[in-house]
Amino acid sequence: MKVTLEKLPASQIGFDIQVEGAKSQAIYDRIVKDLTRTMQVPGFRKGKAPTQLVLRQVGTQRLKANVLEELLEKTLNEALAENKEVKDKALGGFQLITDIETLVQIFTPGQELSFKAAIDVEPEVNLAKYQGFTVKAEEIKPDLTEVDRTLNEFQVRKSTLVPVEDRAIQLNDVVTVDLKVLDRATGEELPDAGEEDFQLDVDEKAFIPEVVQAIIGAAIDDVVEVESVFPEEYYPEEYVGKEIKYVVSIKSIKGRELPALDDEFAQSISDKQTIAELRELLEKRVVDDAETKTQANKERAVLEALTAELEVDLPVTLLQQELDFLVRQQASYLQERIDPAMAKHLFTKELVEEMRRLNQPEAVKRLRRKVALDEIVRQENITVDEAELKERVANTLEAIKDPNIDASRLASLIQEEILSERALAWLIEHSEIELVEQGSLKPESEVLESISPEADADVVTVDASSEEA
Numbered sequence: 335m336k337v338t339l340e341k342l343p344a345s346q347i348g349f350d351i352q353v354e355g356a357k358s359q360a361i362y363d364r365i366v367k368d369l370t371r372t373m374q375v376p377g378f379r380k381g382k383a384p385t386q387l388v389l390r391q392v393g394t395q396r397l398k399a400n401v402l403e404e405l406l407e408k409t410l411n412e413a414l415a416e417n418k419e420v421k422d423k424a425l426g427g428f429q430l431i432t433d434i435e436t437l438v439q440i441f442t443p444g445q446e447l448s449f450k451a452a453i454d455v456e457p458e459v460n461l462a463k464y465q466g467f468t469v470k471a472e473e474i475k476p477d478l479t480e481v482d483r484t485l486n487e488f489q490v491r492k493s494t495l496v497p498v499e500d501r502a503i504q505l506n507d508v509v510t511v512d513l514k515v516l517d518r519a520t521g522e523e524l525p526d527a528g529e530e531d532f533q534l535d536v537d538e539k540a541f542i543p544e545v546v547q548a549i550i551g552a553a554i555d556d557v558v559e560v561e562s563v564f565p566e567e568y569y570p571e572e573y574v575g576k577e578i579k580y581v582v583s584i585k586s587i588k589g590r591e592l593p594a595l596d597d598e599f600a601q602s603i604s605d606k607q608t609i610a611e612l613r614e615l616l617e618k619r620v621v622d623d624a625e626t627k628t629q630a631n632k633e634r635a636v637l638e639a640l641t642a643e644l645e646v647d648l649p650v651t652l653l654q655q656e657l658d659f660l661v662r663q664q665a666s667y668l669q670e671r672i673d674p675a676m677a678k679h680l681f682t683k684e685l686v687e688e689m690r691r692l693n694q695p696e697a698v699k700r701l702r703r704k705v706a707l708d709e710i711v712r713q714e715n716i717t718v719d720e721a722e723l724k725e726r727v728a729n730t731l732e733a734i735k736d737p738n739i740d741a742s743r744l745a746s747l748i749q750e751e752i753l754s755e756r757a758l759a760w761l762i763e764h765s766e767i768e769l770v771e772q773g774s775l776k777p778e779s780e781v782l783e784s785i786s787p788e789a790d791a792d793v794v795t796v797d798a799s800s801e802e803a
Contacts, residue, residue, distance in 0.1 A: 337413045339420070345457040345649035347420050348431070348450060353409050355444045361408075362401045362443035369397075395438065402441050406430070410451055423455040426651040454649035461709045463643045465764040469635040473769035476624040481616045485595060488603050493590035501587075502553045507536040508588045509549065514581040515573075518561065524578065526570055531585070542568075545580055558582045628769070633758060636765045641702045644709075648701055656697040661689045707757040714760060718752045726752070 335357070340348035366385060375383035375391060389397065410428050414421050431450040441447055495508055503509055511534055515527035538546050548560045560580040564573040593599050600612040665686075669677045710716070727745045 335409060342452055343647060345455055345647045346452045347455050348452045349413055350450050351409055351413055352446060352448045355446050358401060358405050358447060359444040361404050365401055398441055399438055401443055402438060420455060425454040425456060425649055428453050454651040457646045457649055459705055459709045460645040461643055461706060464640060464710050467636055467639040467765040469639050469765060470768045470770050470775060471631040471635040472772045472775050474624045474627040474772055476621045478617055478620055480620045481613055484616055489592040490590060493592050495588040496591055498587040498589045502551045503536055503549050503587055505536055505550060506590050509534050509536060509584060510586040512583040512585060516579040516581060518577040518579050524573055527573055549582055552584050554584050554587060556584045632762060632767050635767060636761050637703050640706045640761060644702055644706045646705050652701055653697055656701050657690045657693055660693045660697055661686060664689060707754045710757040710760060711753045716753060716756050718749050723749055
């Protein structure tokens, strides 16, 4: 057997293989012998039928395909074993470059056969620079007014609704309306788009903002008209984008009586005994959240600088693995939030392929970051303390509580995670990061807003059992 190696794009090694006829003849003879011994041919006892009848029953093409399949597998394994440098860096299995149907057509047992295959290998990394970067990162300062907004949200959820007749609609009221949606071009009402006796929270987060704004100040029996375009997130979908007019008839108004911000209120939504303790907890959450976001901005800045210095040809195998991870992560997130029966019909082959296509840029970015950090680990001889690794593995196993999990595989993943964390910390330590004002490095529309606690409408409990948010 003669094997010629060739370096290919996308971090692949090509194998150009010539196999002597004796190898395929030996496989052919053994398969024919096995078939003759085991195949049942009508009119003959098992193992007693003439070879020609056995071959006629099996078929020439099927026999050739079986011999070729075994020949390719055996030859590729031998070729990889003979080239240890490639074997040690190999990722995944071989991909046949020569068309298989062509091989079946030209293949004759006992004659020399040539074919080409390729295998992905660990990429060659060229990192021109990996320290001493000077970058800017946005500093996210804590907005303590978030505490008041959060407390007000819980006040609204704990409030009592009281009928109102002597004033106009105000923010946070609850109104009952007849809602009609008209086609602006024809003036006709759109079926199924409106609703009678519709209860509407006067809150821009709860309903169409322009409608909410328009009804503030209206009184009972008033009719408010708003010209708009049918929004994407509303039903029926067939009306999306259509020029419409909302006609809102006010039927009743209920105001909210908010509970006092006192110790009793704090105890009703958390395990804190006083309103001062609850405020302290919420303030700590806001501060911690701002620090977390600032740290994420610093990490993003140095990683962008680092990967700008990276030259690497990513292998398809690693890219596919990263895409698999991202799609599984998103699918798991969705499955936890929708009905299982719906999920079964939702995740079609076409949807999964589209998810993979949309995640391609993110997968490439994540891989480039990982490869660059791995190079820092290699260059700086960063290691993982065995005791730390065992502790984190044990904690993870305890949290997962899955007896079927592969502990050794988990340990390997956690070790990679720790190494990446340490490489990133090393990179930050060896870079100069200037903190700048929030919103100064990107358009205002892309600025991350401070996170306020999100809860379902019927949930009014603050998890304050720990000082950690």
